[in-house]
Amino acid sequence: MSDDILRKIQGIIADQLDVKEDDVKPEKSFTDDLGADSLAIVELVLALEEEFGVKIPDEKVDEIKTVGDAVAFVKANKKKD
Amino acid sequence: MAERRVAITGIAMITPLGLDAESTWSAIVAGRSGIDRITKFDASDLSAQIAGEVKDFDPTQYFSKKYLRQMDLFIQYALAASFMVLDDAGMSHADARPPAERTGVFVGAGLGGIQTIETSLITMREKGWRRGISPYFVPALIINLAGGQISIFQGLKGPLMSHVSACSSGSHSIGEAFLAIKYNRADVMIAGGSESTITPLSIGGFASARAVSTRNDEPQKASRPFTLSRDGFVMGEGCGLMVLEEWDRAKARGARIIAELVGYGANSDAYHATSPTPDGAGAQACMNLALADAGLAPEQIGYVNAHGTSTAADAIESQAIRRVFGAHSDQGLMVSSTKSMHGHLLGAAGAVEGGLCCYALQRGVIPPTINLDDPDPACDLDYVPHQARQVQVEHALSNSFGFGGTNACLVFKRVEPAPS
Numbered sequence: 001m002s003d004d005i006l007r008k009i010q011g012i013i014a015d016q017l018d019v020k021e022d023d024v025k026p027e028k029s030f031t032d033d034l035g036a037d038s039l040a041i042v043e044l045v046l047a048l049e050e051e052f053g054v055k056i057p058d059e060k061v062d063e064i065k066t067v068g069d070a071v072a073f074v075k076a077n078k079k080k081d
Numbered sequence: 082m083a084e085r086r087v088a089i090t091g092i093a094m095i096t097p098l099g100l101d102a103e104s105t106w107s108a109i110v111a112g113r114s115g116i117d118r119i120t121k122f123d124a125s126d127l128s129a130q131i132a133g134e135v136k137d138f139d140p141t142q143y144f145s146k147k148y149l150r151q152m153d154l155f156i157q158y159a160l161a162a163s164f165m166v167l168d169d170a171g172m173s174h175a176d177a178r179p180p181a182e183r184t185g186v187f188v189g190a191g192l193g194g195i196q197t198i199e200t201s202l203i204t205m206r207e208k209g210w211r212r213g214i215s216p217y218f219v220p221a222l223i224i225n226l227a228g229g230q231i232s233i234f235q236g237l238k239g240p241l242m243s244h245v246s247a248c249s250s251g252s253h254s255i256g257e258a259f260l261a262i263k264y265n266r267a268d269v270m271i272a273g274g275s276e277s278t279i280t281p282l283s284i285g286g287f288a289s290a291r292a293v294s295t296r297n298d299e300p301q302k303a304s305r306p307f308t309l310s311r312d313g314f315v316m317g318e319g320c321g322l323m324v325l326e327e328w329d330r331a332k333a334r335g336a337r338i339i340a341e342l343v344g345y346g347a348n349s350d351a352y353h354a355t356s357p358t359p360d361g362a363g364a365q366a367c368m369n370l371a372l373a374d375a376g377l378a379p380e381q382i383g384y385v386n387a388h389g390t391s392t393a394a395d396a397i398e399s400q401a402i403r404r405v406f407g408a409h410s411d412q413g414l415m416v417s418s419t420k421s422m423h424g425h426l427l428g429a430a431g432a433v434e435g436g437l438c439c440y441a442l443q444r445g446v447i448p449p450t451i452n453l454d455d456p457d458p459a460c461d462l463d464y465v466p467h468q469a470r471q472v473q474v475e476h477a478l479s480n481s482f483g484f485g486g487t488n489a490c491l492v493f494k495r496v497e498p499a500p501s
Contacts (some may be wrong), residue, residue, distance in 0.1 A: 018147035042216040043150070050212065 005078070006071050012047050013067065016040065026068030034067075038045070044070075052078050087262050088338040089329040091170025091324030092436040093162040093273075096423045097133030097317050101165060105433070106440050108422065109448045109468045114301035115423050116315050116319030120278050122139055129293040131422030132279045132315035133302040144234065144494030146257070151217040152230060153194030154277035158320035159227035159431075163235055163271060166265045170324035171336060172269075175236070179268040179330065186228040187258045187272040187358065189250030190323070191428030194222025196280045210393070227275050241265040245428075247483030248388070250274045251321055252431030258325050259491075264420070268330055273322035284316060294391065304425075305452035306389035306418035307399065307460035314390040317424030321432030323439075340439035341494040343476075344375025350486030357394050361401030363488050364388075364480065368405045371478065371490035382414065383474025384447050385433045388482045389418025390425050396459035398480065403462065410462055417450040417465040431481035434444035435491050438477035442495040445473040452475060 014021040017034050022032040036044065041064070045056045047069070049071060054077040056064070064070050094101065097115030098108035109113065115133045124130040135158070140149060143161040152160065163186075164173075172178050197218065205213035220226050225243040232241050240261055244253040251274030257271035278284075287293045304315040331338055348370060350363035357363060362386035372379060385402060386456040389395050395418075404411045419437055426433055441447055446469050453466035479491045 016143040016147065016150075035481075039151075039216040039220075040147075046212055 004017065005074055008051060009048065009067065009071055009074065012051060013044065016044055016047060024067055027065050027070060029065055048074060054078055083266060085263050086328035086475050087259050087342045088326045088328050088336070089323050089340045089342055089439050090326045090331050090336045090338055091166040091172070092339060092431050093166035093169060093322045094319065094436055095135055095138065095158050095162055095294055096319040096426065096433055097135055098196050098423050100135070100138060102169070102436060104316055105423070106437070109331040109419055109437060110446055112449050112451045112468055113150040113422060114304070114451060115317070116298055116300045118297070120283070121277060124284065127281070127284055127288055128295045129284055129288045130297040131294065131315055132284065133315060134279055135472050145463055150215065151221055152226070153197040153221050155190055155193060156221070156227045156434055158277060159188050159275035159322070160230045160234060162275070162320040162322045164481050166234065166271060166322040170326070172324065177334065181236055181238040183239055184237040185253040185258070185261060185267040185270045186231045186237055186241050187244060187261070187270060188231060189226035189246070189254040189274045189428050190224045190227060190243040190276050191245070191247045191250050192276065192283060195225040195283050197222040197277055199280055199282050210400050231271060237271070246487040246489070248425065248427050248430055249481040249483035249487045250428035250431070251433070251491040252435060252479060252489035253347060253480035255323060255325070255342070255432060255435055256347060256489055256491055259342050259345050262325055262327050268327045270325040271322055272325055273320065274429040275320035276427045276429040277318045278427060279316055279318050287316065292355070292392065302452050304391045304421050305429050306387070306391045306450055307395050307457055307464050308453060309455045309457045311314045311391045311395065314392055314420070315424040317426040317482050319426050319429055319433065321429050323432065323436060331480065337499070338496045340442050341496055342491065343494045344371040346370025346374060346378065346490040348488050350488070353372045357397050357482060357486065359398040363486060364398055364482055365401040366403050367488035367490045368401065368478065368480065371492050373490040375436030376485045377476060377492065380409045380476050382406070382476045383416065383472070384438070384441055384477040385416040386438050386448070386477065386479045387416050387418045389420055389450070391420065393481070396457060398431050398482070399460040399462055415447050415462065415470065416462045417448050419448050421451045431479060431489060435479045435493070438479045438493045442474065442477055442493055445471060447474070448474050452480060
């Protein structure tokens with residue numbers, strides 16, 4: 001299940017930022033490693049909200065700096081199936 | 082200070098006739114129409130169901146697909162064309178360019194990102210503002226981001242502006258870029274216009290104003306300037322850009338100079354939001370301003386690329402041309418409307434048509450007016466009907482007249498090819 005979430009998130013990020021899925025590793029920073037700007041991060045947040053049915057408040061968005069942060073947030077907040 | 086002259090050293094086009102300037106020119110010389118039934122959306126509810134759509138445009142040839150969601154189509158056209166125009170000018174490598182601070186970008190549009198507005202309004206209604214509106218909504222639609230993205234991607238730090246004057250935007254942008262070089266604000270300018278308004282709201286709006294042709298059964302015959310049976314313009318889309326370069330600089334680097342820009346006129350009708358003055362006085366005065374700026378007598382102009390939209394205004398423009406050119410109107414002056422082939426590209430129209438004027442001078446071929454089957458007696462000039470004509474002329478005038486009564490005229494001069 002958890003790997004499923006990681007893989008889905010990797011897919012979304014790779015698609016939105018036009019990077020290789022293999023490069024979307026948990027330790028990668030959205031801005032420093034994956035070429036995202038502040039608007040791209042907002043867009044990514046919206047995509048994650050839509051995919052996983054979570055709500056990421058604006059003040060939390062600033063704390064999501066790496067792929068791993070995003071995965072951790074989704075896992076912690078996703079409603080159990 | 083000696084007067085600074087302006088060379089045209091690069092041309093790019095994305096039009097309903099082709100994805101680059103050369104394929105567009107080939108279609109023009111062949112007298113081909115780029116108009117067909119609208120495929121971008123279901124237009125069956127609209128009175129006008131035809132347009133000149135750009136076919137098979139692949140922006141990912143030029144930039145990453147991640148930018149597609151960040152730019153309305155008119156910005157994608159402009160950015161793609163900027164790569165082509167710099168390449169055409171031999172400036173793909175930064176070392177062929179002047180310092181970034183001396184290179185500017187003037188790219189206009191008429192309507193801008195109307196597609197983005199339409200689709201975002203729908204998703205906002207469906208999902209609410211927070212999830213329904215992209216964070217890129219504003220930069221994707223505003224007109225000045227066409228030039229803005231070019232400046233960002235190409236690293237150009239000179240003056241950056243967008244001239245918004247409806248169907249004159251492209252010509253005004255080029256004219257103002259001409260002045261920017263003349264007045265030593267820049268050495269190189271990328272200038273032109275871009276537009277992508279084949280959308281339900283836009284076509285619907287022009288249809289509501291009864292401005293567009295409803296000849297849905299004969300799309301390729303629908304844009305028929307100067308005929309009795311013309312019934313409105315046909316929407317096109319695309320982009321035209323030019324590289325304008327200070328003459329001595331272009332010469333010093335051995336650039337291929339396609340033509341020289343020698344005159345620019347701009348004025349307004351002060352009359353009506355959508356109609357020209359019935360006597361064409363605004364258009365006439367604007368042509369005279371451009372000729373005076375170029376220091377040319379009317380007889381020295383061999384070819385006029387008319388605004389010629391296939392509307393009632395064709396007769397007004399024709400009579401204005403007749404008054405400007407006098408006896409020369411019947412003694413060799415050729416006038417054509419290439420909109421008969423590519424449709425009306427609104428804010429990009431003047432930029433594409435100016436480029437066609439440069440090619441006409443460089444290549445000794447005058448573009449035709451197709452579909453001129455039933456000439457309107459009120460339109461009584463030599464419109465180069467049906468077929469392109471091989472004639473070498475020395476100067477060409479390009480006319481653009483926009484909603485709001487805003488007029489722009491450009492005069493181009495032939496340049497002797499450099500000995501090879």
